Amino acid sequence: MTIKGFRKLFVLIFCMTISLTIFSSTVYTPPKDLYQLETENYRFVFEKDLYYFYEEIADTAEELYTKYTYFYGSNPGKITVYILDDVDFTNSFAFTGTNVIRLYINPPEDFLALGGNVEDWSKFVFSHELNHIFYGSDVRDPFISWVPSKLIKNTINMVHQPSYLHEGISIYMESKEFGGRFEDDLFNMYLRSEILSNNFPRYYLGSGSSIDIWSPAGFNYMYGTILVKKIVNNYGEDTLRQIIRVLNTNVFSNLDEAFYWVTGDSWTSFLIDIKQEYLNDYDQLKEKGYKLSWLKIDNTYQNTGNLRTDGISLYGYLVMPDQPKGAYKDGELIKKGVSSFDVNSRGNFLYLVTTYNMGYYTNKLYYDCACPNGGRFLDERVKAFGFVGDEKIAYSKLDKGLTALYLYDLRTNETKKLIDYGKYVFNDIVGEEDIIYFSANYKNQTDIYSYDLSSEKIYQITDDEVEELGLFIDNDFIYYSANYQDGIYNIYRLNTTKKTVERLTNYLSGSFEPVVLNDKLYHLVYDHEGYHLSYLDLESAVKESFVLQSVVAQVNFESYEIYYPEDVEVKKYTFEKPYILPFPILAVDMDDNILYGAGAFFISEAMNYIGFIDAFTDGSKIYGDLSLIFDYYTTNSITLSLTEEDILTSFYISNSYLWYLRNTINTFLGGGSSFKNTSFDSYVLDSIFQISPYSVNNYNIYEMGIGITYDSISGIKANLDKPFVVFDTKIDPYIGYAGGSIYAGSKVEKVLSRPYLSFESGKYRFDGIKAGGDVKYDFGQEKFDYLAYIQFDLSIFYWLNVPLQINSDMFKPK
CATH class of the missing domain: 2.120.10.30 (TolB, C-terminal domain)
Incomplete structure (x- = not known):
């Protein structure tokens, strides 16, 4: 059955599923032996040995919830906080769509420029991430606030909120409570060098979308810090709050307009004043004997x-x-x-x-x-x-x-x-x-x-x-x-x-x-x-x-003894709460039969399972679809479709690994099978190996890549490539086998320009142009094939990278 327009809905849901799947396993990968404790405003989920980490932040968390509620004039509801020990680096993050905070428990070294908070790292990092939840949940736009789904509402609300404000306000909050990056000399060194450079201001590079320009601490963190700090110092915290509310109320507003509406001052003059203040400090430091020049002996830069x-x-x-x-x-x-x-x-x-x-x-x-x-x-x-x-x-x-x-x-x-x-x-x-x-x-x-x-x-x-x-x-x-x-x-x-x-x-x-x-x-x-x-x-x-x-x-360095009090009773954490988005179905098939039914899109709070289910009918037959992607050791997917005559089922299991066997090997392994009714239909095995990955300029490449796929219907496919960079151009020669034929060719990719032209304070940006191509010769068919393209890279609504590509296939005869 072919349904007019209806499959477009599933394309949309599929795209949402794929995009959100990117975040799967980032909170944690099941199974884990986890426990939970609930307070008035939080549900804390943690490994039992990390009870001490929960205990350190529990009271502070409630105090901060009250303070942040006053600051924003709103609250996000109950927040789930995950505390796990499964990484060896320092970080944390928040996902406003599902009201989730993930805390990494390892305190930072001083060279990370996070304010030197080691003893009270748990409270410090929590204060930062909590602000992301409050700011992201502060939905005031009348076009968005009526949406009943918190997941959809908070996700769409990001079009109001550039990353540089997200991070700047979070750093302001952390510094108010625990003396964070506002007071860190290393972080302020990064700021000083950026502001004194001829590139200032370029806060639009910290909007949230990806860029190819190196930064020591992230343009969003650096510019967010200086902009918020100077707004508060010059105009007061209440002005900052008013600017946030203007931005969150009107989807068509941006930071420079909101700044003018609230303060009556020019945004350009505000930035010039920041520059002048740092130039005055520079003159004073020069008088003390400091210098900006040094003996250049090679071309080293960035994070050398x-x-x-x-x-x-x-x-x-x-x-x-x-x-x-x-x-x-x-x-x-x-x-x-x-x-x-x-x-x-x-x-x-x-x-x-x-x-x-x-x-x-x-x-x-x-x-x-x-x-x-x-x-x-x-x-x-x-x-x-x-x-x-x-x-x-x-x-x-x-x-x-x-x-x-x-x-x-x-x-x-x-x-x-x-x-x-x-x-x-x-x-x-x-x-x-x-x-x-x-x-x-x-x-x-x-x-x-x-x-x-x-x-x-x-x-x-x-x-x-x-x-x-x-x-x-x-x-x-x-x-x-x-x-x-x-x-x-x-x-x-x-x-x-x-x-x-x-x-x-x-x-x-x-x-x-x-x-x-x-x-x-x-x-x-x-x-x-x-x-x-x-x-x-x-x-x-x-x-x-x-x-x-x-x-x-x-x-003597005082050791810390991890303990778990005998009189505290905690529940096992066994199930992730789902967020469910129902939708109606009303469509017409190609025979003009009316179809009606309903479905639901769902995602768990830690994004470890995601999918949709639907059922619809034309009055005589029932049809349906089920798609589920879930993490349990590996990433697993199940799809089921009920058609006019058959039940189609497929399963796929995959996982990614980063090994070190005298060389780093980036690996993807997967396999799946499909069934028609109760009969076996086909199976597939996939594998990709990237041996010794490294980078040159902004290109991520590797010593050798190997891809092998076996499909029970089409047979074996294999590909071997070895990319390299010359004259700032990525060249990727390859040889492969598919459909009983050997082929060889090469791909080329070149960034032609990266002007990063900003509009509306970074809400929209023209990032640049790149070009590339692919030339291949098939020895079995004895013919050449080619692809040439030019790509215009845009950024919209602060966060979204949008590549617009024109390629030669568009002009080939069908």
Whole structure:
């Protein structure tokens, strides 16, 4: 039966299903042994060992709910908060459509520029994510507010709310409560460099849609912070609230118009005033001797970092135009895609990779050397690490949101815990034969510590409010970057014998990662384009010195004991609440028969199952459809259709993995089968392997790609490709087999322009133009085929990337 217009509804539902499926498994991947506790405004879902994390935020959560309700003049209803330990990075997110907050429990290192909140990370990150829920649920537009479905209403409401305001207000809220990024010197360094650059203002790049321009902390976070901060400082919090309400009330408004309506001032003048304020500060800092210039020795930029040396060569994670990103030695690539590593005096290599399997992102530490028993896995859930001499390795390890320090002996393969699990993070770890030096954030204060392996005692070397990052040991000196003066990070060195500190650089924009090699101080200088490799002659580098006021003292790091109170009773969390969107069916088939019925689209709160069901009739026969996609270890789909004569059923199971087997392998495996009534119809097996993925410029490529599919009806299909980048153009030659024939060809993709022209404060944007093509020769059919296209990349309603493509197939005769 063919139904006029009706299948378009299913196309729409299918597209919604696919788009929302992108978020599946992001909250968590079932099955998990989870428990739940409900309070007045929340339902907390957590692993039992993470009860302590829930307990830390429960009272604060209720207090913040009251404060945010007052701020917005509305409330979002009950919120579900998921607390799990299944990743080895720091983050969290909120999904306003289903009123869900997902908290990652690992506190941040100081170089993430999140305000140094380690001791109270749980409350800090919750305050940020809670604002996303309140802001996203503040629906005031009369064209939207009548919609009965919260899922649809809150999702559509995003057209009012650019990401830079989402993040700016959330950072404002976190900073009000816990001294967040408003007070973080590293984050403010990023802001200063951006505002002083000739590119200011470009807040429209933080609208929410994807862009190809690098940013150290996200344009949405940086511009959101400065815009909200200056609005509140200049006009007050009530003005900020009024601007939010204007934006949330009128779909045709934008930020500059709302700003004018509320304040009566020009948005352009407001931005000029911000620029002028930073220029005035720049003039004052120049008078103090700071400079913006540095010695440029190569083309490094963006997130270049991790400078190291074996005493002979300079190593680093280097990002350069037209070159693969990875670990370099004296400018030569030695390991693609690896950014976190260390070397010892023998040139042995220690590095970290991240794998993904069944919903778990896991950091794994590997050791590599040209020696017996070289190339081995050491441990997992590792964060900071470093060689201690040539035969030992010290590293920090995560477990249930806590961190411990371990020592690994390469000769005996034995591991020893040096500092038990507690509420602290290790930023950097370096060492000599018997002493480990590390920068640690303990009790929300960052200092340099040492661990004496002989006496097994910890000593606090610095005790101040500055952050000491990027440690390097050379003889009696500890080199590091710190924000001693004017909130600006520069390179210092501490004489461990005399307790004197010398400042070695005076960059206005900040300098990091000191390494001493051949009497030169190699380091990274920051500007709005990223981190740049430079050096100074060490002999003439000292700018000033002072005596360290703190006294070296023995200390103990307090461990944290995870507990679960016996008198607390919690329920098992066994079922995700569904959001259901019913819809009527009224259509006409090709024979002009009237069809009527009903259906429902549904999605679970954690987006681990999603689908639709419908039933309709023409008065004599009943028809129906069922589609369900759900996560349970793997991603699984079931579809069922009741037609005039048959029941059609299909099943498909798939999963993605990120392995490391001496090379990173990005893998997709899937398989399914279909049935007609009770008879088996067909089956299919799919596999895709991308070996050693890495990136050049803005192109994500890999050493080799392999795709193999077997379909019981059409047979085997196979494809082998090896992409590369030359002249900022991605070229992807391939060879394959399908339909009993071998084919070969190549794809080409080139970005021609990226002007990022903004309209309506970033609500609409012309991002640029790219072109490409595909030329293929089929040896079985003995003929060429081709495709050429030009693509116009747009962004609409802040969040949506819309590619408009014109290709040669449109003009080929049918």
